[in-house]
Amino acid sequence: MKTKVLAALVATMAVGATCAFAANPFVDVPTDSWAYKSVVELADAGIIQGVDGSYFQGDRNITRYEAAEMTAKAMAHMDKASVEQRALINKLADEYADELNSLGVRVSNLENKVGNVKLTGDARIRYKYENGKVENDNSWDYRVRLRANAQVNDRTKVTYGISTNNHNFGNNGAASGADDQDSNDTYTDLANVDYNFGGNNWDLMVGRYTYILGDKVGYQFGDTFDGAQLQYKNDKFKAIAGYGKFKVGDADVWNGKWKADAKGNLTIKDTTAADSLLGVKTGYGELEGFFGGGRLAGSSVGVYYNDFFGKDAFKADDLWGAFASFNFGSKWNLTANYEQISKDQSKTSVDDPEMWYGKLQYGTASFAAPKSWDAWVEYLDAEDGAYLNGSTNFWRWDNLDNIKTWGVGVDYTFAKNAMFSVMQSFATDTKKGNDDTNELTRAQFVFVF
Incomplete structure (x- = not known):
């Protein structure tokens, strides 16, 4: 040009x-x-x-x-x-x-x-449907998040963010299921200081941040977390070590504080469930190596580990996993993930439950590039007890363990900063027992600003 x-x-x-x-x-x-x-x-x-x-x-x-x-x-x-x-x-x-x-x-x-403070955010409108269940207004929900990023100096950045919970349309938008808004519908999901040092290779983050528990899938926790994290990264590898506590964010809406009845109405339930990640402390570490040239550029392999403690009723002791991501040219990517949990068998009939995941994707949808798109197919095999109750950054919201299932999806950027996505599970089977497992459908619009 x-x-x-x-x-x-x-x-x-x-x-x-x-x-x-x-x-x-x-x-x-x-x-x-x-x-x-x-x-x-x-x-x-x-x-x-x-x-x-x-x-x-x-x-x-x-x-x-x-x-x-x-x-x-x-x-x-x-x-x-x-x-x-x-x-x-x-x-x-x-x-x-x-x-x-x-x-x-x-x-x-x-x-x-350009300026000391930069405001960003996103808004999501989502549709969720589970085959075999009655569809109603609760199938639709929305969420809005705002972020303020303050660049204190060349090395230090402060981030503060607020988020609404997932408000469904069936109860006038109130996450509590009542006609009036609950006081906890909006919460602080980000509040941290990020310091870059050591020739820009070292990074220390302290405060409240979004922590995705180890895996690259977002299968486990992907929500509000209070802690400290130290990272070293260069062109060859990345190392992360951190410590903190899983907090109540949007996780409590679906897995702790609120429970949907047969009609889809949300009612209060106990937040102290023994199998919930909320309130659990963890020390964690991750190593990731980058490799490849030419068509394999940007590929990586890695391992991660979490040690859980601080909540006597929590039955998982620790977790470890390994992942790999291979790029084939500029369009194709193959991701694989394995994970195993050491868990008290009083809560599960499976000894040290395991999770296997694979995903093949073509293309990349980018908010900055209108008309960009991608399509993918995935496979999930998770034993009973492999999912830790707390939250998930995965597109699925149910049927997360004791299953073998396939999924497909498409993401399309129909305008700058505006993306539409649709996901569908299929060929889903229960691994243990005779319970029927329903297929899941999800579609969403996401707008960033």
């Missing part, structure tokens, strides 16, 4: 202006030119050098690499740019992100200078 020098100048005009009376370095820019002042200011700031040090050649086509160099120099003068100019430079940084990376310029550095 090529662009005009003059077009790039319009985007970065007057950034870094320090001297209105600097000498004109270009013999082909007359003093009566409409662009004279901007050209001189940009040259004086070091954003442009011209050709052979003497000619501007404003009609000359330039390469993406040259445009990225100009953008990088404009980024260095962000403190002298107006709000409008910062927005323009931000767009240029997005456009030339790959070239800037090759120049050793981190786009995150630009984000640090």
Whole structure:
């Protein structure tokens, strides 16, 4: 892709202006030119050098690499740019992100200078249906989350986030099942300080954050967690160690505080269930190695471990697992995961229950790329007791253990920052016992901002 020098100048005009009376370095820019002042200011700031040090050649086509160099120099003068100019430079940084990376310029550095606080969020509208059960308004729910990200300095970031629970449409949107809103319908799901050090290889996060328990599937816990986590990462491997406590977030709506009756109405139930992860403490660790070149670039393998304690009634002692992710070219990905729990057999008839998972995906749906999409097929084999009651980041909300099941799904970005997804289970069988297992259908719209 090529662009005009003059077009790039319009985007970065007057950034870094320090001297209105600097000498004109270009013999082909007359003093009566409409662009004279901007050209001189940009040259004086070091954003442009011209050709052979003497000619501007404003009609000359330039390469993406040259445009990225100009953008990088404009980024260095962000403190002298107006709000409008910062927005323009931000767009240029997005456009030339790959070239800037090759120049050793981190786009995150630009984000640090755009403003101290950045507000983001997402909204989800979801439909869930279980075959064989009566469909009603409770099949539909929604959730909204807001995040404030404050860049304190080049190394330190503070994040605060709030989230609603999953509000269903059957009870006027109230998660409690009553006509009035419950006081716990909105809660703090993020509140942490993130410190980057050691040449950007080390990262320490302390506070409340989202913790996905080990596996890459989100099969186990994927919710609010209070703790501390230390991470080291380079181009070859990543190591994580952490400690904390599983907290009450959206997990208590479906697995602790609320229970749906036969008609789909939600009623209160005990939050102190012995098999619930809520209130359990854990120390955890994870190792992941990255490998592959060419078509296998970005592939990885890893292992993880959790040691549970702090709640006498909880029957799981520890958990370990291993995973692998293989990229085949730019489109295909194969993910595999194995997991085993050491568990008190008074709660399950299976000795040290295991979980196996595999997923083959084609394409990648990205919120930033309209019309991008992916399609996938998965297989789950989970023994009785393999799922720890607490929450899940998995698309399934029921039939999570004692099953063998397949699933398919499609994700499609129909507009920037707006994605539609649909998932369906099939060929689901109970592993132990004669209970029938229903198939699950889920569809959702997710909007990010």
